[in-house]
Amino acid sequence: MIAAIEDLYDQVTAWIFHAWVQPVMYELGLMAWADDAFDWVGFFLFGVVQVLVVALVCLPLERWRPVERWDSQRVVWTDVTYTLLARLGLLPLLGFVVFSGAAVAIEGAIADSGFVPPTLETLIPGLREWPLLALALYIVILDFGEYWRHRFQHQFRWWWALHSIHHAQTQMTFWTDDRNHVLDDVLAAAWIGVIAVAIGVPPAQFPLILLVLRLAESLSHANVRMDFGRVGERLVVSPRFHRLHHGVLSVGQSGKNYGVLLPVWDWIFGTADFKRDHYPRTGDPGAPPAYVTGGWLRQQGQGLREVWRALRPPRQG
Amino acid sequence: MRHLFLAFLLLGAAFLPARADTIFVLNSGDASISVIDAVAREEIRRIPVLREVHHLVVTPDGRELVVGDSGGNELLFLDPVGGEVLRRLRISNPYHLEFSPDGRHFVVASLRRNQVDIYDAATLELQQRLRHPGMPSHIAFSPDSRWAYVTLQGRGQVAAIEMASMTTAWVQDVGPEPAGIIWHRGRLLVGLMGRDDFVALDPETRAVTTAFRVGRGAHNVFPSPDGRFLYATSRVESRIAEIDAETLEVRRIFEVPGGPDCIAFDPDGRIYATLRWIGRVLILDPATGDHAQIRVGRSPHGIFVMPRRPGVGADFALRMPGAASGPRPMELALAEQADAPTRVNAAPGR
Numbered sequence: 125m126i127a128a129i130e131d132l133y134d135q136v137t138a139w140i141f142h143a144w145v146q147p148v149m150y151e152l153g154l155m156a157w158a159d160d161a162f163d164w165v166g167f168f169l170f171g172v173v174q175v176l177v178v179a180l181v182c183l184p185l186e187r188w189r190p191v192e193r194w195d196s197q198r199v200v201w202t203d204v205t206y207t208l209l210a211r212l213g214l215l216p217l218l219g220f221v222v223f224s225g226a227a228v229a230i231e232g233a234i235a236d237s238g239f240v241p242p243t244l245e246t247l248i249p250g251l252r253e254w255p256l257l258a259l260a261l262y263i264v265i266l267d268f269g270e271y272w273r274h275r276f277q278h279q280f281r282w283w284w285a286l287h288s289i290h291h292a293q294t295q296m297t298f299w300t301d302d303r304n305h306v307l308d309d310v311l312a313a314a315w316i317g318v319i320a321v322a323i324g325v326p327p328a329q330f331p332l333i334l335l336v337l338r339l340a341e342s343l344s345h346a347n348v349r350m351d352f353g354r355v356g357e358r359l360v361v362s363p364r365f366h367r368l369h370h371g372v373l374s375v376g377q378s379g380k381n382y383g384v385l386l387p388v389w390d391w392i393f394g395t396a397d398f399k400r401d402h403y404p405r406t407g408d409p410g411a412p413p414a415y416v417t418g419g420w421l422r423q424q425g426q427g428l429r430e431v432w433r434a435l436r437p438p439r440q441g
Numbered sequence: 442m443r444h445l446f447l448a449f450l451l452l453g454a455a456f457l458p459a460r461a462d463t464i465f466v467l468n469s470g471d472a473s474i475s476v477i478d479a480v481a482r483e484e485i486r487r488i489p490v491l492r493e494v495h496h497l498v499v500t501p502d503g504r505e506l507v508v509g510d511s512g513g514n515e516l517l518f519l520d521p522v523g524g525e526v527l528r529r530l531r532i533s534n535p536y537h538l539e540f541s542p543d544g545r546h547f548v549v550a551s552l553r554r555n556q557v558d559i560y561d562a563a564t565l566e567l568q569q570r571l572r573h574p575g576m577p578s579h580i581a582f583s584p585d586s587r588w589a590y591v592t593l594q595g596r597g598q599v600a601a602i603e604m605a606s607m608t609t610a611w612v613q614d615v616g617p618e619p620a621g622i623i624w625h626r627g628r629l630l631v632g633l634m635g636r637d638d639f640v641a642l643d644p645e646t647r648a649v650t651t652a653f654r655v656g657r658g659a660h661n662v663f664p665s666p667d668g669r670f671l672y673a674t675s676r677v678e679s680r681i682a683e684i685d686a687e688t689l690e691v692r693r694i695f696e697v698p699g700g701p702d703c704i705a706f707d708p709d710g711r712i713y714a715t716l717r718w719i720g721r722v723l724i725l726d727p728a729t730g731d732h733a734q735i736r737v738g739r740s741p742h743g744i745f746v747m748p749r750r751p752g753v754g755a756d757f758a759l760r761m762p763g764a765a766s767g768p769r770p771m772e773l774a775l776a777e778q779a780d781a782p783t784r785v786n787a788a789p790g791r
Contacts, residue, residue: 131720134739138699138718142679146700150657150677155618155634156576156594158658158676159469162718162740166470232554235533236570240514243491246531255472255489325512327472327492 141165171211178342182298189349203299205420210302243324262326271389274382285430292415294407298346305427371404463747467494468738475737496743501544503756509535521747521755543586550577569607581622581768592619621661624770632659655682663704668762674701705746715741
């Protein structure tokens with residue numbers, strides 16, 4: 125069954141690439157990037173599958189037990205835009221085009237220093253024969269890194285000025301997961317990149333597992349009254365757990381529940397709140413109006429202004 | 442005398458029951474190596490690798506396969522008979538790799554880091570790193586091992602590296618997006634992915650002329666074991682062309698799906714080609730036109746045939762007349778042209 129699904133996925137990827145993408149690349153003189161383009165087509169298709177699966181799971185849940193009901197869902201469509209741009213590979217593609225030259229230079233410089241970046245499997249040889257265990261370990265390490273990145277997003281004024289876009293949504297749904305400023309996404313990529321140099325990039329050959337992880341992250345933002353029980357709440361971030369993080373009293377440095385996938389880090393570092401009956405209103409009362417009601421482009425522009433304002437020294441007087 | 446013995450063995454193999462040659466396929470898209478039984482025509486196991494394997498070569502002594510895991514910064518050394526991983530070596534981004542014909546050097550092209558690395562083949566110590574902006578892609582040597590030629594995919598050039606001084610002697614424009622490159626009868630044949638043709642580059646005069654046309658996205662070319670034909674791939678047109686090695690005339694076109702990339706041959710001259718975009722390997726008998734496909738992993742790239750016949754080793758291709766051409770052109774094979782066997786099967790029907 126899984127093999128059949130993978131086969132179908134590969135065939136569709138091949139057809140899109142062979143019939144549409146590769147001929148265009150040939151005409152544009154971009155065949156040197158054919159392999160990368162093929163990967164991108166796979167990324168795009170995987171993104172479509174991700175969005176569909178997440179929507180199929182989360183939409184019924186949000187209809188079944190919503191935390192809030194709204195007369196208008198206009199601001200939710202902004203989050204849909206964010207999701208499509210991020211998940212269908214358009215922003216990653218733009219990032220690749222802009223930063224690939226820099227990546228080559230940086231990797232070349234690292235290579236010239238004589239340092240060959242390790243991978244987790246080179247540090248722990250036994251993991252070679254257990255790729256799934258290796259993947260699990262990568263997920264734990266990366267999630268730990270994400271916990272701290274998230275803490276810093278709330279800690280530093282200039283970073284919060286960007287991250288506030290994510291928190292400003294007063295109608296949080298599963299679409300809110302990808303609501304981030306592009307500059308914030310770049311910082312996230314750089315953050316992961318540093319970890320990747322330290323432990324190697326996690327393998328991407330487990331699309332089903334990545335799909336489950338993606339589903340968990342989207343579900344944590346869903347407008348649904350749902351917790352995972354006394355034990356489950358401590359194992360995986362639930363909609364209840366993450367909603368508390370998005371509550372109006374949890375903005376900036378007063379945040380709780382920073383965990384992205386695993387609540388264990390909040391548990392360890394004392395930032396957890398496991399009150400299971402609490403579903404606060406979401407939003408950032410201090411956010412500029414554009415962050416709350418603006419469209420994607422307006423929020424991006426406003427985000428740059430806000431980060432500039434946060435970086436400037438305070439005026440004397 | 443040794444060559445006659447080899448010829449005798451290969452001819453004898455034709456009268457033995459079919460043996461299961463082993464095919465190694467590098468799945469660049471899902472971090473694995475597929476091991477295929479050529480008789481059953483099915484994958485019998487998968488060897489996990491770290492990240493992203495693209496190309497492989499056999500060591501000069503024929504005892505090991507060297508697999509480059511570019512994403513994992515690692516070389517894997519496999520036993521070509523059993524497929525066991527014998528050892529690993531951490532090196533920087535090994536994409537395309539080749540030993541010099543004299544067995545002294547091991548050269549690695551690193552497409553993503555714009556570098557060409559020269560290693561001592563015996564110790565695998567890095568001797569020289571050459572910076573080459575423009576995505577160094579594929580390597581070919583001259584038969585005397587004095588020169589290594591590298592295609593610079595992003596710049597439409599071929600760089601000539603003098604192995605004695607380990608410096609780049611010259612760089613020549615050849616056409617858009619050059620990929621595969623082989624030595625063939627005193628010239629270099631280069632596939633231009635940005636066009637429909639292979640060009641011939643004369644390393645003495647540096648003259649560049651169109652050699653033959655295969656279709657849009659010309660990619661790579663491989664000599665048949667008997668040395669009579671070249672088989673060239675085109676990615677956009679998705680075909681394999683059979684070229685007369687003497688005249689460079691295109692004799693036949695095989696339309697195949699999935700963007701054929703790398704080709705390997707069994708001792709009978711059967712073609713095994715990776716079909717990059719559909720995750721399959723093509724088996725094609727040019728003598729009969731029979732063909733089949735085998736499902737492997739995602740984005741299969743490098744491929745190697747390990748013959749399972751008496752007296753035929755992993756380095757059989759380097760002992761055949763066809764090895765006078767290729768990325769590692771063997772002078773030995775050139776000398777053997779007169780008395781080495783041609784393919785065991787009958788010549789391809791027309």
